[in-house]
Amino acid sequence: MPVTQERSGTAPETPDEAPGPGRVARALARIRAGLPRTGLAALAGLLLALAFPPFDLWPLSLLGVAALSLLTRGRTARQAAWTGFAFGLPFFLMLLSWLRVIGWDATVGLSVVEALFLAALGSGLAVTSRLPGWPLWGACLWITQEWARDRLPLGGFPWGRLAFANTATPYTPLAALGGAPLVTFAVALSGTLLAWAAVRAAGRGTERRPVAAALAALGAVATMLAGFLVPVPTAPADTVKVAVIQGNVPNPGMDFLGRPMMVLNNHAAATEKLAEDIRAGRAEKPDIVIWPENSSDLDPFSDPLAYRRIDEAVRAIGVPTLVGTLVDGPDEQHVQNEGIVWDPKTGPGASYTKQHPVPFGEYVPFRDQLSKVITRLQRVARDFYPGDHNGVMQLGPARIGDVICFEVAYDEIVRDTVDQGARVLVVQTNNATYAKTGQPEQQLAMSRLRAVEHGRAVLIAATSGISAVIAPDGTVVQRTEELTAAELTATVPLRDGTTVADRVGAAPEWTLAVAGLLACAGGVLLARRRRATAPGDATATATGGAPTAGE
Known part of the structure; x- marks a missing residue:
């Protein structure tokens, strides 16, 4: 029968041996x-x-x-x-x-x-x-x-x-x-x-x-x-001119939204300013515009003022725009985090709903039990309802693969968009809660890896930063600073080929x-x-x- 004595070399205790000072001393020594x-x-x-x-x-x-x-x-x-x-x-x-x-x-x-x-x-x-x-x-x-x-x-x-x-x-x-x-x-x-x-x-x-x-x-x-x-990735099949809007937020942190309409007005005003620059010949007109996650702080389908403000800005720029907003879910207890294709002529069209809400940040598991113990969880008033399909959508001349915020960290979510024909990747994000904490840099790094993994350009649109244009080889072509209103314009490749990782x-x-x-x-x-x-x-x-x- 194998020996089972302790590593200290002492004999094992008998079943009725009480744990005395010697055993405590040996434990402290270990x-x-x-x-x-x-x-x-x-x-x-x-x-x-x-x-x-x-x-x-x-x-x-x-x-x-x-x-x-x-x-x-x-x-x-x-x-x-x-x-x-x-x-x-x-x-x-x-x-x-x-x-x-x-x-x-x-x-x-x-x-x-x-x-x-x-x-x-x-x-x-x-x-x-x-x-x-x-x-x-x-x-x-x-x-x-x-x-x-x-x-x-x-x-x-x-x-x-x-x-x-x-x-x-x-x-x-x-x-x-x-x-x-x-x-x-x-x-x-x-x-x-x-x-x-x-x-x-x-x-x-x-x-x-x-x-x-x-x-x-x-x-x-x-x-x-x-x-x-x-x-390295092969030559692009085509290109698209993009504008990424970073409208900024009133106050970073937990209460980044400020008063209703403030964040939406920031992004709409930045888009209208770009439209003025285009008319004045100071800027080139893009083919598509990207707004970040939560760029509308109100549901445009239930708030007529929010709908009208988005529509005014998109009509001013005159090209299809990807708008990030929260919309009411299938019931009163849920809300959906969406990216919506907004056309300057026909208004809202195709949409993508975030598939992977963040536990305790966007929904509360075991809400009834935990909310009584951790009262802070009551600030998450409604749970995010997960989407049931990937973010592949036609945005003007570009077939994009949209992922929202933390989803860029999950292999299968990003890979699925490429498998379904996305020619460029879009990451809509709202890092305003974590401004100047290092989290935006960590998320930027993940996006760089995704560019290389799938051989696709990546467009990051953030409310308060860091927005960026990333080449298929992972190079950051352009980026913004945090907590600043800015816009990025670039011509990026559209690719149809797949990498070995995709296959x-x-x-x-x-x-x-x-x-x-x-x-x-x-x-x-x-x-x-x-x-x-x-x-x-x-x-x-x-x-x-x-x-x-x-x-």
Whole structure:
């Protein structure tokens, strides 16, 4: 029968042994011994956060991955889960600090939930660290973790994917082959290979293999440079002249709307000013105009004044305009977040309703129960009703793929528009709540990755910034500053061709995620086999290897 004594080497307690001062002292000693590792994990998590916008120190994403691999290597699954949590909590607290506008309790709560996925990742890294080729399995597990976190709970929250820290790096072109998951995998593989190189370089005796360490480091570099082999997008089939309107808001923060009609008047006035410049010969007439999410703060179908104001502005510019507004839902408890094609002659036409409302921001799960405990949730007076189709619409001469705000973070929503024939991508967003917090920069980075992934130009229209024109290679051609009224005009390509990422869809993500799970299963089976063959070595069987320092 396998030995099951504690790692401290003491005999197990008998069932009737009371927990005395000695047991408490041993527990405190284990906690003190683990503090250095916990501190290093927290520091590594903060370094990973610095890889993301607005800091953009992307090489730290490799170091963050490498650090977590080293800190979990040789640990038990439970110990590594704590290490992963200690890594993930400060990472998300810093990355999602823009949620402080809502409240620090929201920041902490969401960060804790997201850090639990990093705890599971830590356990997986520890289990697979016993397998041959563990850097590969570790990289796959990063995909497994992101796959789960992008979908759970309540539809998931993809913020913090490694790919979103690498939207303008040597890894970025890989998005055209396998989307954001392949970029994450390449970054994670480079990081785990660096960890393997460190293990070989710092080993003792036969474990020290300088040549292997050098080869691992070269493998990390080669993975990074693989993106340069990806071909650039083909020439456009056509072009379209666009104008993106950023009307600004009265006050950033939770009460950005101000008085009714203020935001709508800002966007209508900016559009009419552009029309005057066109008539005066100071500007060239666009083919289409893009307004942002919530550019009308009133439902034009229930408020005649809002309808008339939008119609006046669109008639003044004389071209089809995409208008973002909230409209009444199918019942009194719901509202819909829509982008509406508004024609200067025929008025409102095709529309897209946001498919993925944000939980607690745009709808309240378990409203009856939670609203009694968290009174702030009552500010979300009506839940957003989700749309049932993608955002592919004909806007003048352009067949656009519209996504609204946070939807740009979800692979399948953006991919679906391209699959259905979108020739240019539009991101309507309202970041006024999070102005000057770093969140707009993070969302801009995601849009840059989508441009490369799908080989499409991306037009970002934001109420208060950052609006931008992004080329199919991810280059930001134009952008606005935050909290300023501005308009962007540009000629952008319309493309019909698809990338490899479009054609393979979610297959790379599923393949890599399943590979990570299978590797974990293999690690568990290997540990059981070792316990069966070496029943007398309690320390080794507890971890699948030699004991590590600080336990």
